Amino acid sequence: MSETNQKRGLNRKIFNRIWQGWVRRYRGQLAGTVVLMAFVAATAAAYPLLTKYIFNALADGRAGEVILYAPPIIILLALLKGGALFAQTVQVNKLALRVTTDLQKDMAKSLIEADLSVVTREPAGTFMSRIMNDLNLVREAFVRLANNLVRDALTVIVLIGAMIYLDWLMTLIVMAVYPIAIQPIIRIGNRQRKASGNLQSHMEGVTSLLAETLQGVRMVKAYQMENAEIKRTSVAFDGLFARLVALLTGRAMIDPILEVIGGLAVGGVVALAGWRVANGDMQVGDVIAFITTLIMLVQPVRGIGTLNAVTQEALAAAERILSLLDIPKLITDAPNAKTIQAGKGDKGVISFDKVDFTYGKETALRDVSFTASAGQTVALVGPSGAGKTTIINLLPRFYDVSAGVITVNGQDIRNLTLESLRANIALVSQEAVLFEDTVAANIAFGRPDATDEDIIIAAKDAAAHDFIMALPDAYQTQVGAMGNRLSGGQRQRISIARAMLKDAPILLLDEATAALDAASEKQVQTALERLQKGRTTLVVAHRLATVRNADMILVMEDGGITETGTHDDLIAKDGLYARLCALQFFSDK
Ligand SMILES: Nc1ncnc2c1ncn2[C@@H]1O[C@H](COP(=O)(O)OP(=O)(O)OP(=O)(O)O)[C@@H](O)[C@H]1O
Ligand SMILES: [Mg+2]
CATH class of the missing domain: 1.20.1560.10 (ABC transporter type 1, transmembrane domain)
Structure with a gap:
């Protein structure tokens, strides 16, 4: 009853x-x-x-x-x-x-x-x-x-x-x-x-x-x-x-x-x-x-x-x-959220302070602290499952930290409006995500107001202009469902052009070249270096050659940072990084 x-x-x-x-x-x-x-x-x-x-x-x-x-x-x-x-x-x-x-x-x-x-x-x-x-x-x-x-x-x-x-x-x-x-x-x-x-x-x-x-x-x-x-x-x-x-x-x-x-x-x-x-x-x-x-x-x-x-x-x-x-939304603007502020010298300063993170039950990050100054490139290296992508995910607030604080320009990202936070970040990940539309529209994704000129400049910077011009309808070519009419390297260069066009002070690169063969990797690498100029960059890469020039390398293991320093520092330390380097040097030969 x-x-x-x-x-x-x-x-x-x-x-x-x-x-x-x-x-x-x-x-x-x-x-x-x-x-x-x-x-x-x-x-x-x-x-x-x-x-x-x-x-x-x-x-x-x-x-x-x-x-x-x-x-x-x-x-x-x-x-x-x-x-x-x-x-x-x-x-x-x-x-x-x-x-x-x-x-x-x-x-x-x-x-x-x-x-x-x-x-x-x-x-x-x-x-x-x-x-x-x-x-x-x-x-x-x-x-x-x-x-x-x-x-x-x-x-x-x-x-x-x-x-x-x-x-x-x-x-x-x-x-x-x-x-x-x-x-x-x-x-x-x-x-x-x-x-x-x-x-x-x-x-x-x-x-x-x-x-x-x-x-x-x-x-x-x-x-x-x-x-x-x-x-x-x-x-x-x-x-x-x-x-x-x-x-x-x-x-x-x-x-x-x-x-x-x-x-x-x-x-x-x-x-x-x-x-x-x-x-x-x-x-x-x-x-x-x-x-x-x-x-x-x-x-x-x-x-x-x-x-x-x-x-x-x-x-x-x-x-x-x-x-x-009724799906609850946990990641939202705080009631008094502010837009991101940037002073003269702190355009894109990123700081993690004692950050812990768990996906449901699984602990993915423990006690992670580091600071990337404006314009610096910080590389994240370490074995699979160490937590590198997780760090990348936390910055645009795809997830919120379980403990600790992440700041951008000294402001806790949870007190910033999502819109202004994400407007300041460009992301290039391992698999380029393209939508069923023209090449031009895919590059202008996120900047619908961009002119044809802007798009072409971005494509040139991303080493994509030449192959785009060789396509049947150049910039108006349809890329197919999920971009399947283009090669992996072409897709990736379009997503780099997209990041170029977004022109954000913070750049997140998660294995951006991992899916590419040596030839297209080289092209994409050159494009990425141009993209990194003047931006604070967090770069995840398995190929240690691509992180050698980073201002700081964070070596991660099992959710924590175990070594920090430049390439030379870490080689001198003769720890995990030095071992990983030796291993790759060996296999690259
Ligand atoms: N969506 C998720 N749900 C639950 N657990 C996850 C999720 N994503 C990642 N993990 C777990 O968190 C840990 C860290 O994963 P993460 O993706 O950050 O590793 P990674 O260092 O990027 O590895 P890789 O080099 O293989 O990309 C792993 O143990 C993984 O199993
Ligand atoms: Mg990863």
């Missing part, structure tokens, strides 16, 4: 939020639609009344009168009802689409603005499924709710009114039968909610599985894992099949139940009516009108009967939609 109350409270909360947040703003249109629906419902009453008149008049021998008046009235009525029904259906669909499109926009916004840790925790397919599939369920439910709850309910009221007018006693008997149908239908509805929830979360899994398989298709082929992938997807689709069958079977039970109940009612009415006509309590026209009404009732009652099931399915989806919208 208390569980159902709790569920009811939750349902009301979900309804309220959807109403307040996304439907209320369209209440004017909604009211207009309800008026159209009321009109459609009202026309329903005209048919039983007309039937009664026609058949009683025919029985009385007034055929001439019927032939004269009835057909034009019926045709006019049908035209009016048809017109109103069309307008109402279009209105409801439009409204549902408006509401769900707004929801989709908000969901996408919520995801794009969410903390990096949230978005990267689950595969992208999961979120896509929620935005597309769950929302579709909500849209369907919105249409059904509007049609069934308002139009059909009004129609039922109007028709029952007509029945009472025709014969109140028989109406009472019919009304006594219908509630029996409600119990099993409610039970089915509750089962549908569970089935729908199951289906939707399985759908998320299938979507992300497909996305993963297609994205990794090169590897799948290279490792000849086609059969394994085909098996994996086929198992996933079988799961989808089973869940869909369960859902649709539940849905399929509702109509037959209503059909049987309807049959019972019509049977009973015919028996009763025959007896009442024989007794002279009813005329033939009344009986035909009554049965007509009863048959007209079947469709809207069916609509209302399936309503609970539809609503429950949609509530399961709405819950998941709202949970996506």
